[in-house]
Amino acid sequence: MARLSATIARLAAMRASHPGHIIAGGPDRLTNFDAFGTNPGALRAKIYVPDQIGEKPALVVILHGCTQTAEGYDRGAGWSQLADEHGFLLLFPEQQRANNPNLCFNWFSSADNGRDRGEALSIKQMIMAMVEYHGADPSRIFVTGLSAGGAMTSVMLASYPELFAGGAIIAGLPYGSASNMPQALEAMRGAGAFSAGDLGNRVRRASNHNGPWPRISIWHGSADATVSCTNADAILAQWLAVHGLNAAPDASEQIAGHCRRAWNDAAGRPVIEDYRIANMGHGAPLATIGQDACGMAMPYMLEAGISSTRRMASSWGLLETGRECIFAPPIGNGQKATLTLPVSGASRSEALPTEPSRPEVSGKAGVEKAIHDALRAAGLIR
Secondary structure: OHHHHHHHHHHHHHHHHOOOOOOOOOOOOOEEOOOOOOOOOOOEEEEEOOOEEEOOOOEEEEEOOOOOOHHHHHHHHOHHHHHHHHOOEEEEEEOOOOOOOOOOOOOOOOOOOOOOOHHHHHHHHHHHHHHHHHOOOOOOEEEEEEOHHHHHHHHHHHHOHHHOOEEEEEOOOOOOOOOOHHHHHHHHHOOOOOOHHHHHHHHHOOOOOOOOOOEEEEEEEOOOOOOOOHHHHHHHHHHHHHHOOOOOOOEEEEEOOEEEEEEEOOOOOEEEEEEEEOOOOOOEEEOOOOOOOOOOOEOOEEEOOOOHHHHHHHHOOOOOOOOOEEEOOOOOOOOOOOOOOOOOOOOHHHHOOOOOOOOOOOHHHHHHHHHHHHHHHOOOOO
């Protein structure tokens, strides 16, 4: 119980010390994107469409971490800066406090972490609307996220592998780690002792997809005290099993003092990359100075001398030179187009089936209730 209490206290203190992580001093670059479907997870969507976009542009889906907003995450990671330079589209699903008071994606909730339900389905609907509305190339859709957003990235890659050409999980957890909050807290402290085969089977059972599988990039700080590095090991084992690759990497190198390993397919192309960022805590690694500078340091967006944003985009072929960008006029002579998709403005309680209420518990049997009360007070569950 002491270990669980310590974790709750630490996460609550993190929330109190960085309320919202909304960084002032810069104009909002993202715009709201409302017409994307029934939205069973009751998420918001924000997008960024550069003035100059490539023909059949790629789409990057970006999932923020707990206490963060879409705008704040973009400002820190610098994704819209790269989109301006290279002409691709950005989609930022955004959590609402009504769903999770700490603004975490509910990757641990069985109502949200599977194919065609809850938040996972809302994100899929956003992606399909971006393909229809903005002409995103269905063969070049990528997803990345930090922490809870990284865990939700694992959910999306497993639940909808046919949608994604690649994905990058930053300080996240493997798919299938948890189906409730106590399990999530245990998983954050350390991945369970599961075999690589079992981890891989969790992904295979998440959909009817038989391959090809998305390329995977894993990023984790060696000093992360919030999400244990054992989760990065588990993510790696999970996707090595899915891709049918051996444990020994095909390449290993040091980049700015950090270890990168890569596993290649039969054609010699990297399909899995694993970055371990030396002496970095919980967050996304940035390079904010030098020729690869991108983004700005802020809570959980950490200067590390290596830009995860640029390296992800490069590995996905988004920074290729010579790709011609063309001007994309506004649809409908400047008027926002309306998709012929059902749109729900309903609250989450209206969008999802009612969950059975928990019985009241008292006395010594009230330990579980006390845990849930503490988690609610910490803003970690609704």
